[in-house]
Amino acid sequence: MTTPKISLREVTKTFPGRGGDAPFTALDGVTLDVAPGEFLALVGPSGCGKSSLLDLVAGLSTVSGGEVLLDGRPVTGPGLDRGVVFQxxxxxxxxxxxxxxxxxxxxxxxxxxxxxxxxxxxxxxxxxxxxxxxxxxxxxxxxxxxxxxxxxxxxxPEVLLMDEPYAALDAQTRESLQDELLRIWRRTGTTIVFITHGIDEAVYLGQRVAVMTSRPGRIKDVVRIDLERPEDPDSDLRSEPGFTRYRRQIWELLHSEVRRAGELEEAGAR
Incomplete structure (x- = not known):
C-alpha cells in the first residue's frame, strides 16, 4: 500500500482567546490523505479553517491535537520539500x-x-x-x-500548497493560469493542495475535491472528479454535462455550510 504524501490524522487547531474570550477552535478532528502526485482542491465557507490547515501542512503553524505527516513523518516546521503560493x-x-x-x-x-x-x-x-x-x-x-x-x-518541492492564488485575478487571466498550472502539474508530478472559493475552479483543477464544514472546520466529504480532460486547448470542459453534475454535487454539499457560517457570523456580531 502506497504511503500518502500528506496525511492529517484527527487534526485540531485552537487559537487562544483575546480580551477574556474563550479559545477559538479553527479545525476539529480533520482526517485526510493526499496521494503522491495528486491534485487535491479544497473548498469550504469563509472562516472554516482552510488557510489554517494549509499553514499546518506547510509547517508555518503547529497542531493543537492530532498529527500532520509528510511521507509518514511528522511535520515539525517549514522545509524546502514544500512550496507555498499565497493570494x-x-x-x-x-x-x-x-x-x-x-x-x-x-x-x-x-x-x-x-x-x-x-x-x-x-x-x-x-x-x-x-x-x-x-x-x-x-x-x-x-x-x-x-x-x-x-x-x-x-x-x-515535492508538495505545492496554494492558498487562493487566483482570487484577485480577472476571469480570463484566472482560467489561463488554471490551464498553465495543470500543464505544470502534469509535467512535474508535484503533489498539489489548492484552496479555492470557486466551485468551478475546484472541479476544473482537482482530481478530488475536499469539502469542509463551517467553523470549526472538518472534512464533510471528498468528491472524486472523474472527467475526461481533452488535450485540445479549444475544448470547453466547463460546458460538459459531467462538469455541471460535479459542480451541482459540490454546491449542494457547501450550501448548508455557507448558510450556517453566515448564521454564526450574525450571532457573533450581536
Whole structure:
C-alpha cells in the first residue's frame, strides 16, 4: 500500500482567546490523505479553517491535537520539500522577476551561476521567458502570480500548497493560469493542495475535491472528479454535462455550510 504524501490524522487547531474570550477552535478532528502526485482542491465557507490547515501542512503553524505527516513523518516546521503560493504575490519590489525566483535558491545554497540557470528554467516553465529582468511593477497581476509560482517550483518541492492564488485575478487571466498550472502539474508530478472559493475552479483543477464544514472546520466529504480532460486547448470542459453534475454535487454539499457560517457570523456580531 502506497504511503500518502500528506496525511492529517484527527487534526485540531485552537487559537487562544483575546480580551477574556474563550479559545477559538479553527479545525476539529480533520482526517485526510493526499496521494503522491495528486491534485487535491479544497473548498469550504469563509472562516472554516482552510488557510489554517494549509499553514499546518506547510509547517508555518503547529497542531493543537492530532498529527500532520509528510511521507509518514511528522511535520515539525517549514522545509524546502514544500512550496507555498499565497493570494498575495509577496514579491520583492526591488528585485527583478529573475532575482525574485533566485531568492529561494540562495537559501538552498546554490551558487550564483546555478541559481540563474535554475531560475530561468522555472520562469520558462510558467511562460515568462523574456521577462526575467522586469520588476514587479512592470508586470500584470497574472504575471506576478506566475513569478510567485516559479519561485515556489524552482527548488523542485515535492508538495505545492496554494492558498487562493487566483482570487484577485480577472476571469480570463484566472482560467489561463488554471490551464498553465495543470500543464505544470502534469509535467512535474508535484503533489498539489489548492484552496479555492470557486466551485468551478475546484472541479476544473482537482482530481478530488475536499469539502469542509463551517467553523470549526472538518472534512464533510471528498468528491472524486472523474472527467475526461481533452488535450485540445479549444475544448470547453466547463460546458460538459459531467462538469455541471460535479459542480451541482459540490454546491449542494457547501450550501448548508455557507448558510450556517453566515448564521454564526450574525450571532457573533450581536
Amino acid at each position: 498575495q504575490y509577496a514579491l520583492f519590489p526591488w528585485r527583478t522577476a529573475l532575482a525574485n525566483v533566485e531568492f529561494t535558491l540562495e537559501a538552498a545554497g546554490l551558487g550564483r551561476r546555478e541559481r540563474t540557470r535554475v531560475a530561468r528554467e522555472a520562469l520558462a516553465l510558467v511562460g515568462l521567458t523574456g521577462f526575467e529582468q522586469r520588476y514587479p511593477h512592470e508586470l500584470s497581476g497574472g504575471m506576478k502570480q506566475r513569478v510567485a509560482i516559479a519561485r515556489s517550483l524552482a527548488y523542485e
